[in-house]
Amino acid sequence: MDGRSASSFHSFQPRLATSRWPARMPLLAMLPLILVAALLSFAAGPVACAHPLDPFSPAELTAIRAAVLASPLVPARPLTFHYVGLDDPDKPALISYANNNNASAIIPRRALVIARAGGESHELLVSVSGFSSSASVISHAVHRGAGFPTLTLEEQFAAVALPPRHPPFVESVRARGVDMDDVLCAVFPVGWFGGDDPSVRQRRVVKLLCFVAGADTANFYARPIEGVTLVVDLDRMAIVGYRDRVEYPVPKAEGTDYRWAGHVGPPAPGAVGQQPEGRGFRIDGHLVRWADWEFHVGFDMRAGTVISLASIHDAALQGGTRRRRPVLYRGFVSEVFVPYMDPAEEWYYRTFLDAGEYGLGLWAFPLQPGADCPHGAAYLDGYYAGQDGMPVQNKNMICVFERRGAGDVAWRHTEAGFPNRLITEVWPDVSLVVRMVVSAGNYDYILDWEFKTSGSIKVSLTGLLEVKGTGYTHKDQIPPSEDAHGTLVAENTIAVYHDHFVTYHLDLDVDGTRNSFVKNTITTTKNNGTTTPRKSYWTVRREVAETETDAQIDLNAGAPADLLVVNPGKRTRMGNEAGYRVIPDGATAASVMADDDFPQRRASYCKKQVRVTPYNKSEKWAPGVYADQSTGDDGLGVWSGRDRSVRDEDIVLWYTVGVHHIPYQEDFPVMPTVSGGFELRPANFFDRNPLLLGASPPPATTSRRRGQQAAPVNCSCTGG
Numbered sequence: 001m002d003g004r005s006a007s008s009f010h011s012f013q014p015r016l017a018t019s020r021w022p023a024r025m026p027l028l029a030m031l032p033l034i035l036v037a038a039l040l041s042f043a044a045g046p047v048a049c050a051h052p053l054d055p056f057s058p059a060e061l062t063a064i065r066a067a068v069l070a071s072p073l074v075p076a077r078p079l080t081f082h083y084v085g086l087d088d089p090d091k092p093a094l095i096s097y098a099n100n101n102n103a104s105a106i107i108p109r110r111a112l113v114i115a116r117a118g119g120e121s122h123e124l125l126v127s128v129s130g131f132s133s134s135a136s137v138i139s140h141a142v143h144r145g146a147g148f149p150t151l152t153l154e155e156q157f158a159a160v161a162l163p164p165r166h167p168p169f170v171e172s173v174r175a176r177g178v179d180m181d182d183v184l185c186a187v188f189p190v191g192w193f194g195g196d197d198p199s200v201r202q203r204r205v206v207k208l209l210c211f212v213a214g215a216d217t218a219n220f221y222a223r224p225i226e227g228v229t230l231v232v233d234l235d236r237m238a239i240v241g242y243r244d245r246v247e248y249p250v251p252k253a254e255g256t257d258y259r260w261a262g263h264v265g266p267p268a269p270g271a272v273g274q275q276p277e278g279r280g281f282r283i284d285g286h287l288v289r290w291a292d293w294e295f296h297v298g299f300d301m302r303a304g305t306v307i308s309l310a311s312i313h314d315a316a317l318q319g320g321t322r323r324r325r326p327v328l329y330r331g332f333v334s335e336v337f338v339p340y341m342d343p344a345e346e347w348y349y350r351t352f353l354d355a356g357e358y359g360l361g362l363w364a365f366p367l368q369p370g371a372d373c374p375h376g377a378a379y380l381d382g383y384y385a386g387q388d389g390m391p392v393q394n395k396n397m398i399c400v401f402e403r404r405g406a407g408d409v410a411w412r413h414t415e416a417g418f419p420n421r422l423i424t425e426v427w428p429d430v431s432l433v434v435r436m437v438v439s440a441g442n443y444d445y446i447l448d449w450e451f452k453t454s455g456s457i458k459v460s461l462t463g464l465l466e467v468k469g470t471g472y473t474h475k476d477q478i479p480p481s482e483d484a485h486g487t488l489v490a491e492n493t494i495a496v497y498h499d500h501f502v503t504y505h506l507d508l509d510v511d512g513t514r515n516s517f518v519k520n521t522i523t524t525t526k527n528n529g530t531t532t533p534r535k536s537y538w539t540v541r542r543e544v545a546e547t548e549t550d551a552q553i554d555l556n557a558g559a560p561a562d563l564l565v566v567n568p569g570k571r572t573r574m575g576n577e578a579g580y581r582v583i584p585d586g587a588t589a590a591s592v593m594a595d596d597d598f599p600q601r602r603a604s605y606c607k608k609q610v611r612v613t614p615y616n617k618s619e620k621w622a623p624g625v626y627a628d629q630s631t632g633d634d635g636l637g638v639w640s641g642r643d644r645s646v647r648d649e650d651i652v653l654w655y656t657v658g659v660h661h662i663p664y665q666e667d668f669p670v671m672p673t674v675s676g677g678f679e680l681r682p683a684n685f686f687d688r689n690p691l692l693l694g695a696s697p698p699p700a701t702t703s704r705r706r707g708q709q710a711a712p713v714n715c716s717c718t719g720g
Helices: 027-039 058-070 091-100 153-160 167-175 354-358 598-602 636-642
Strands: 011-016 079-087 109-117 120-129 134-143 183-189 205-212 228-233 238-244 281-284 287-290 293-300 304-314 323-339 351-353 378-385 391-403 409-415 423-428 431-440 443-452 456-463 467-469 486-490 493-496 498-508 516-526 536-544 561-571 577-585 610-614 651-661 671-683 717-719
Touching: 058 079, 058 109, 058 120, 058 134, 058 378, 058 391, 079 293, 079 378, 091 304, 091 323, 109 134, 153 183, 153 205, 167 228, 167 238, 281 378, 281 391, 287 431, 293 323, 293 378, 293 391, 304 431, 304 443, 323 354, 323 443, 351 354, 351 598, 354 431, 467 486, 516 651, 561 671, 610 636, 651 671
Parallel strands: 011 456, 011 717, 456 717
Antiparallel strands: 011 443, 079 109, 109 120, 120 134, 183 205, 205 228, 228 238, 281 287, 287 293, 293 304, 304 323, 323 351, 323 498, 378 391, 391 431, 409 423, 431 443, 443 717, 456 671, 467 493, 486 493, 498 651, 516 536, 516 561, 561 577, 577 671, 610 651
């Protein structure tokens, strides 16, 4: 953010929450933890790939590294690895693989590697053999445009180690009466603010801001050394700029700690839900099966959790054979844009692109059993390539668990119309959650993909406010004519206004790949020419988007409308097109920055919450591949402006969850969870309520009257 699925349900939901480490979390504070992870890195022996979409194994990452280093295409040294991810397989081949459950079919596995060497960004495509753990470089290109790849953890550690050896900084700290041993610094991307000088655009620099830690509080974010900025050239790993512009008192530590009784620990036993009936889901490698849902859970060092091939095994109403019906080919968080609203010299550039600049997967830390996830949850480890290309293990990075017994109701009805007879039917709600927590700086994102009856996708935010130091200790001291750009939440502490825009890439394949985007707008009609006294009613105006421009939607403008992705070639028995609705669930803010403002140009897609583009495997990252210092000449805003056809095509829906965050004192020192998001819900996908279709139910879900197990039918993804 700043200074950093399934049952017989038929909808799904990703979920997210936020809180932040420093680096934007002061990285030296995290160094011991990262070193532990690094010590777990290793090269395993040859392992057969169980699924074409599985994340790379340690053996494969080691082979990819060796192939890149041995390639004569990039002779310059040192060479640093900034991104190693799965190059998306050919979509038709993968769909055929999934439909036929053909484990013997060979789907080529390739890695996209982005590396830095010789002052340039190199893109290499590497062919990987999962059975022999061998790899070879099959193509190479040098990025000549604007922007740089994701920051590595190692270079951030190296950068924050520089200030204590910089005499002007040491003097600034001394002048403020602060002990240098209590100082932590964090890496902040500089953004882009115009200028076409190639020599300037090619400088890979970041800014460092520093904070005061100490034994009295773990919340160093609440104690900034305001007014001091350092500039670091990452390629030279040297301080190239320094300014101590203004001095404000360092906020005191009292009242800033968010830990219970001053120490960190898991909640008391029983504080987090149990799963006493055991697991009702099965995980085979990375393939998850639960009730009627089946999907693949992957990992990407930039996106974090990736949900693929989410499908429903649907039983015909009259007891026919169960058929696999696709819903979501690929879903992941494409970007998290967090611009702060203070034009001051130390703040104007704080316009973070968390996924592209920092990497959501790099900042996903081990989940705590019994705290982050309930007892009985299953856990998946993750591996990513370190700066040297060697595999690094992230233990317990993703958890999978059932959410049930919380008192939620899937559906109910009480019928009192029969004489001397009362009928009540209540079906409890059950869901399956796939969770990752990303701690990118001071906000934590709890990213849940929740497959449940409601099918919601929600985003929840929690964490630590990014604050600035000030001389004010009471609101009455702030002149009415002065814009403080935030809320005074404690003495000498202003929490700055900012936005959160979380953009999801949703490649929906509703019952097949050829889909259309439909807007059903509610319109009021005068009742003329009838004999009844009604004067008006509302009806639906159906509009099918022909091009990308037609499918750009501002959810806060115009008349109420339902948004759907439909398959024109698949119809129910009643003749309705099979589809899924996209239902906003709060958090529908759109960017209000000026169109010509530089941060807005880099994330122009945030002006509309919904966009639709034709499928293109290269169009994955909303701000473009190279987000650090990007200029807005690539990315979703540009792609969707090409006005390509989206009717009866293989289309991708992009949904941006938006929050304008005006801080309040209750958000300090740690912010309670804020929720919002969207829901994907079947719309004429089934012939009737799928809960009643007799699909296989999750365990421990009983009907109040019938005593039967209920079969949930919606899947939801939540980012929280």
